[in-house]
Amino acid sequence: MAIATGKEIKWLPDVEEHDYPAAESYLRIINSEDRVSEIMLKFRSAAFVQFKAKDIFRAAQLSLLGVSNSHVEKDRKKILEGVRLSPLLLLRDQLNSKVVIADGYHRLCAIYSFNEDALIHCKIL
Numbered sequence: 001m002a003i004a005t006g007k008e009i010k011w012l013p014d015v016e017e018h019d020y021p022a023a024e025s026y027l028r029i030i031n032s033e034d035r036v037s038e039i040m041l042k043f044r045s046a047a048f049v050q051f052k053a054k055d056i057f058r059a060a061q062l063s064l065l066g067v068s069n070s071h072v073e074k075d076r077k078k079i080l081e082g083v084r085l086s087p088l089l090l091l092r093d094q095l096n097s098k099v100v101i102a103d104g105y106h107r108l109c110a111i112y113s114f115n116e117d118a119l120i121h122c123k124i125l
Helices: 019-030 031-044 053-060 070-081 105-114
Strands: 048-052 089-091 098-103 119-124
Touching: 019 031, 019 098, 048 053, 048 070, 053 089, 053 098, 053 105, 053 119, 070 105, 098 105
Parallel strands: 089 119
Antiparallel strands: 048 119, 089 098
C-alpha cells in the first residue's frame, strides 16, 4: 500500500462492478465491438499487478488533470478519508507503444497529486 502525504492509499480487493461498463464504453470508441467484448472478458479474469503512478502516466502519454477537476477532487477526498479505491483497468496498445487507461484516469491523477511514486493496483492486458 502506498503512502500519500502521510495517508495510506487503500485498495478494494477487486475492481468495482460499475468500472467494467465504464471501461467498455470508452474502449468501444477506439476498438471494434468484437475486440471490446474479448477485452472485457479478459479483464474480468486478469491478475492484479502494480505500477508506479509516474510510470503509468509516461506509458499512457496523457496529461495530468488538475486537482480542480471535480472527479479528481472526489478521489482525493476518498484518499484523505481512507476510502478504498478501485484498481485501474489498463490496456497495452502495442501498435502505438502506449497504454490506454480504460478506467481509472481520475483516480490515477488524484493519487499522483499526492505521490508520483505511489504503487497503483491495476489489471493490464
